[in-house]
Amino acid sequence: MRDEQLLEAVERYLAGEMNPDERRAFEQLRTENAEVDTRVIEHQQFVGLLKQYGERVELEKRLNAIHDEIDVHALVEEVTERPSWIIQLWRNHHSKISVAASIAIFAILATLFVTGKMDNKSTYTELSLTLQNQRRDISRLDHKLDNALKHEPRVLPPNKSSATGFALTSNGLIATAYHVIYRADSVYVQNVAGRVFKTKVIYTDAKRDVAILKISDTTFTGLGTIPYTFKRTESDLAESVYTYGYPQDSPMYNDGRVTSLNGMNGDTIDYQVSVPINAGSSGAPLLDSRGNIVGLVKAKETGLEGTHFALKSDYLLEAIDNIPTDSLTRKPVLSTKNTLTNLSRVQQVKKLQNYVFMVKVY
Amino acid sequence: MNKELKTSAPTDSEIVFGILNNSESAIKRLYVAYFPMVLQLIINNSGTPDDAKDIYQEAIIVLYNKIKKGDFELNSKLKTFLYSVCRRLWLKRLSQMNRYGGDLHDFQDHLPVEDDVEEQGERDIQFGKMQGALGMLGEPCKTIIEDFYIHNRSMQEICESFGYTNADNAKTQKYKCLQRLKKLFFQQK
Numbered sequence: 001m002r003d004e005q006l007l008e009a010v011e012r013y014l015a016g017e018m019n020p021d022e023r024r025a026f027e028q029l030r031t032e033n034a035e036v037d038t039r040v041i042e043h044q045q046f047v048g049l050l051k052q053y054g055e056r057v058e059l060e061k062r063l064n065a066i067h068d069e070i071d072v073h074a075l076v077e078e079v080t081e082r083p084s085w086i087i088q089l090w091r092n093h094h095s096k097i098s099v100a101a102s103i104a105i106f107a108i109l110a111t112l113f114v115t116g117k118m119d120n121k122s123t124y125t126e127l128s129l130t131l132q133n134q135r136r137d138i139s140r141l142d143h144k145l146d147n148a149l150k151h152e153p154r155v156l157p158p159n160k161s162s163a164t165g166f167a168l169t170s171n172g173l174i175a176t177a178y179h180v181i182y183r184a185d186s187v188y189v190q191n192v193a194g195r196v197f198k199t200k201v202i203y204t205d206a207k208r209d210v211a212i213l214k215i216s217d218t219t220f221t222g223l224g225t226i227p228y229t230f231k232r233t234e235s236d237l238a239e240s241v242y243t244y245g246y247p248q249d250s251p252m253y254n255d256g257r258v259t260s261l262n263g264m265n266g267d268t269i270d271y272q273v274s275v276p277i278n279a280g281s282s283g284a285p286l287l288d289s290r291g292n293i294v295g296l297v298k299a300k301e302t303g304l305e306g307t308h309f310a311l312k313s314d315y316l317l318e319a320i321d322n323i324p325t326d327s328l329t330r331k332p333v334l335s336t337k338n339t340l341t342n343l344s345r346v347q348q349v350k351k352l353q354n355y356v357f358m359v360k361v362y
Numbered sequence: 363m364n365k366e367l368k369t370s371a372p373t374d375s376e377i378v379f380g381i382l383n384n385s386e387s388a389i390k391r392l393y394v395a396y397f398p399m400v401l402q403l404i405i406n407n408s409g410t411p412d413d414a415k416d417i418y419q420e421a422i423i424v425l426y427n428k429i430k431k432g433d434f435e436l437n438s439k440l441k442t443f444l445y446s447v448c449r450r451l452w453l454k455r456l457s458q459m460n461r462y463g464g465d466l467h468d469f470q471d472h473l474p475v476e477d478d479v480e481e482q483g484e485r486d487i488q489f490g491k492m493q494g495a496l497g498m499l500g501e502p503c504k505t506i507i508e509d510f511y512i513h514n515r516s517m518q519e520i521c522e523s524f525g526y527t528n529a530d531n532a533k534t535q536k537y538k539c540l541q542r543l544k545k546l547f548f549q550q551k
Contacts, residue, residue: 004537046544047511052485053492054512059426062386063419066393072401072411079402 006036010043133183136361140185164245164284164297165189165213167355168320169332170223172197172215175316176283176359177298178204181211189215189357192251196360202327203319208269209298210311210319213359214327226335227351228285231292231313235271237261243275243297244349245284246358252281253349263309264299270309271295277308283359286310291340291348374440381429393422396441399470400448406467407452417455421447424482438473446472450479495546503539510536 012018013026030037090097165176174189181187181201190196197217204211235241235258242255256275263270273286277297286295295310320332340348372391380388397418404414421444428434434443449472496504502524509515509523517529517536526532 004534007537007540008533046547049488049492050507050511053489054508056423056489059423060419062389063393063422066390067397067415067419070394070397072415075398075401076405076411079398080405 006039007043010040013040014044014047132361136183136185162246162280163282163359163361164247164280165357165359166283166285166293167223167226167357168212169334170226171332172199172220172223173202173320173332174199174213174215174357174359175285175296175319176211176213177296177311178206178209178211179298180282180359181213181361182206184361186362187213188360188362189213190360191357192353195219200327203323205319205322208311208315208319210296210316212319212323223355225337225339226355227339228287228291228293228355229335229338230317231288231294232317234261234312234314235288235294239294240289241273241275241286241294242289242345242349243277243281243284243286244352244356245277245281245297246356247278247280249358251353251356252278254281255345258294259307269315270298270311273308273310275308285352285356287340287348287352289345291338291343377440378429378434381426389422389426392425392440393418396444399441399445402469403445403448403467404452406469407456409452409455413452413455417448417451418444420451420482420486424478427482427485428478442471442473443475445470446475447479450475454479491547491550494550495543498546499539499543502535503542506532506536506539507543 009026013023018026030040163176163180165174165180167173168175181204184201187199187201188196189199197215197220199213200216202212202214237258237260239258240255241258242253244251244253246252254275254277256273258271259274260272262268263272271286271294273295275286275297277284281297282299284297285293286297288294292313293316294313296313296316297308297310299309317334320334323332325331340351343351372388372395377388377392380391397414400418400421401411401414404417405411409417424447425434425440425444449466449468453466496507499507506520506524509520510517517532520536521529521532524532526535
């Protein structure tokens with residue numbers, strides 16, 4: 001119990017409750033006994049800490065009470081730095097914006113690439129292979145060179161370049177595209193049965209890309225009545241049209257609609273049609289659903305599938321009128337009776353096959 | 363970028379003398395005057411309003427103790443001192459959370475206040491221990507200790523409120539409680 005009494009003495013001493021005698025005696029004890037002295041200091045410090053702790057708790061309570069009276073929410077609104085809306089937009093959505101931008105750039109590049117705007121090439125391709133013409137030129141030069149060197153005749157290899165033509169009259173006038181027969185040595189036509197006739201080019205119009213051939217073969221006996229007529233008026237937009245031609249060895253049918261009454265770059269002599277057309281279809285007839293010839297297939301736009309051009313039939317008729325009279329025995333007589341009108345498409349095409357030819361160029 | 367906040371601040375000497383005289387309103391006016399400044403600092407440097415409250419109260423206590431101890435020199439402004447302490451404390455907090463990006467967006471001038479903050483930190487550790495020890499002490503010891511040593515109530519009052527038959531019993535009880543508290547306090551690491 002000594003310790004408890006000592007503590008009480010220390011407390012009384014520190015609180016200043018001792019009378020002068022007691023105090024003197026205790027101070028005496030403190031100087032004599034180091035242990036007592038340590039206890040006094042220790043106790044003083046500990047109680048001091050306890051008091052300070054109490055004060056701190058009290059102070060914190062007061063501060064909290066003050067804090068509770070402040071409208072923190074309103075202050076937050078006031079002091080938050082508001083960057084301009086564009087920076088906020090960027091901060092909140094920068095990942096989305098980046099993705100969108102890359103997609104946009106990609107889309108633009110892809111579109112440019114697909115539409116062919118990226119390269120400086122012409123967007124206009126003639127459907128018969130122009131390259132073939134170049135090859136033909138080269139082989140002709142080759143041939144001449146060979147002849148000059150060897151003095152031996154040499155047979156030209158048959159040229160595979162093919163296109164389409166269709167009959168205008170029963171006596172063997174055939175329309176095709178000018179670029180098909182351009183620079184050709186000789187032009188032959190082959191009918192559906194595989195018979196080949198030699199022809200003579202009697203009229204060309206490079207500007208409109210139209211040429212008229214005449215079968216000059218002696219074995220040719222005539223075609224019989226032409227079943228279709230030529231439309232003299234312009235077709236309507238969205239009119240259903242079809243072609244029949246020889247993009248390959250066997251005939252091919254394709255249909256679509258008139259998508260524009262103007263051709264490439266607003267050219268008024270052509271229609272634009274949405275008929276899928278392949279190289280080799282050049283010179284094929286373009287017919288409407290009643291079996292009228294409305295045009296002559298010419299070309300397509302490079303890179304943009306499904307857009308093709310056909311010469312309007314009235315320009316074709318104009319070409320027929322312009323055939324020099326000296327190359328004809330008599331004025332061409334065009335059919336005036338359309339026997340396809342009331343037939344189904346299948347029947348129309350079946351009848352058509354005798355009047356559409358594969359044009360072979362050497 | 364820095365927008366200064368407009369506050370109708372009380373003069374520094376008003377506050378210092380108010381605190382020295384234990385004026386309740388002085389603390390309140392001080393607190394209200396500079397809280398927005400600290401809130402601005404904290405929430406624009408990846409903190410929350412609650413962080414701002416913690417930091418600000420700690421800084422107020424640092425200032426309060428400094429004034430009470432009599433070593434606050436009026437040559438530095440209260441506002442600048444508070445801002446500097448909060449800034450220091452927040453930097454410390456941010457680096458503890460590993461969220462300090464190396465750049466603090468400042469709104470005010472600031473002073474070096476490392477010593478004050480360190481001193482406060484040490485005392486906070488002691489207080490933390492004391493709080494822990496008192497928490498573990500249990501009743502009725504906790505109340506007896508708090509009443510006697512913190513609230514300065516006399517043994518006579520304590521004796522009555524706890525219904526001890528005589529003061530000696532109460533004293534013995536208080537002695538035992540204090541011994542236990544000391545043991546608990548020094549046991550804590």
